[in-house]
Amino acid sequence: MTTIVRTQDLLENFNLELVAGEEGLHREITTSDISRPGIEMTGYFKYYPKERLQLIGKTEMTYFLELNVEDQYDRIMRLCTDLTPGIVVTRGMAVPQVMIDVANKAGVPILHSPRKTTRVISRLTNYLEAKFAPFTAIHGVLVDIYGVGVLITGQSGVGKSETALELVKRGHRLVADDSVEIRQEDYDTLIGNSPPLIEHLLEIRGLGIINVMTLFGAGSVRSNKKISMIMDLEIWDSKKQYDRLGLDEEKMKIMDVELPKATIPVRPGRNLAVIIEVAAMNFRLKRMGVNAAEEFSERLSTMIVQEKEDFE
Template sequence: MPRKPRVADLVAYFKLEVVCGEEGLNRNITVADLYRPGLEMAGYFAYHPRERIHILGRTELTFFETLSAEDKRARMSVLCDPATPCIVVSRGLTVPNELIEEANRDGVPVLRTQLATTILQSRLTGFLEDKLAPTTTIHGVLVEIYGVGILITGGSGIGKSETALELVKRGHRLIADDAVEIRQTADNQLYGNAPELIKHLLEIRGVGIINVMTLFGAGAVRSSKRITVVVKLETWQQDREYDRLGLDEELTRIIDTDLPLVTIPVRPGRNLAVIIEVAAMNYRLKRMGYNAALQFTNKLTESLSGDLDDYE
């Protein structure tokens, strides 16, 4: 599991100025939600979310200046909680001395940026949601076919990498081979990428490891892709009844998200790359409202109904 982001990661990524509290830069950030402590400035701390990053903008600091010296120190004393990862001051505003003193006493980092408050909130939220998203790693191959992210799974040696190679030769793009790192976003979408060590690499038994970008060019790879369909390759089983119409839509769950599952039996003579390519195109057609299997079933039902009417 990747480590949780730290305050130091925010400082490096957003180039924030560290005003004070350097000893707290290694604090972990555990939630993506941010907080503007307006009510706390007025003295109401009943539901204070201490675990969130606090942002002080022009509104909060302007109100703060209207308080008495005693209230200023009292507010900042409670605001600088040991559980608070950091406090960020936006718009390059002047940091109150009371905040610096209390932050130094409790080791709470106080950071400053020139960004406007709303822009800062948006960028911080996006960064934290990405870093704190639920993740998992799955053995498989991730490719992009006609804009559709296809995760190919199956047993070892079933032909996943060879199929991916054929798909790349047909003009599609490789994202990851062997190990696919998957993260789930806040809206339950899944995105996959390759571990840095094996990025752009493909393992072909008998040939070895090849670099797809070097052999086929930069257009044959991409770094990340949303996963929308899972294709499972399995050895053909004579006694199993496979779906021949496509009416039964299987689902598989990854983390907390259900994805359409297409099971493709593998046996000599079947062109897996073409079949998966067609599965991707068929998925796109279904999303556009056209379902060939459903139309065939409806026509068949109408035809049978007409035949019965003739007998009557």
């Protein structure tokens, strides 16, 4: 799914004022990179990234104002290309009339911000990177358990939604049921959320669709969550050897990110909600440097060595 971001979106989502170039608000922003045209103000446009959003701070504006009238006109004319999505002027600085005239003629929006340049760059970059982040969707349930984002997967009918309902009853928060939209932020971060159509809803076979927020309150849901681990539910296979110690950590790759994965066999009598809850707590312990499986393995090795020495 391709995300389309237009200059109009920046005007609607940030504390920006349109100064000129209203006709160009429909222009598409195609990259999250933002350019500060300092070298371009000197007249060097050989490597000018015209497809980027241009940001003029105090340094660029001060230099521009020291140019003569002809050079000012030349610089702003060359900045305002057919591909330039817009120009943002920061720090509440007054926009020169020559900029306004050329931008109106070229149809390039000039947006005005009262905030510091570094703050504007940071917020715009974060917004654009989130919009352009790689995206996929996975069949499963995402729950926030003690601050750990747990993605519950498994074949249809295995009990994912019922397990999520039990987890919500135990005080945890539902993020998404059935379909989890996942976007990759940075190199190692996956953020999951629910499609708008089914947000806050759970489908329970035999009961139908329920609204978790209405039944359990606003504290039982959240809009998005970083995915930290995957719990894969599968029908118990007596011929399969399941991990009993937890020393061999399985991984699952989603886009470019590898996440720890545990396979939980499902059969009558097993309380899946409690198992997944404990798995989330154990994951937190591992991040704090406490690994019960490794501790047990070390104790066992020490005992074997000790008994061997005693026997000799």
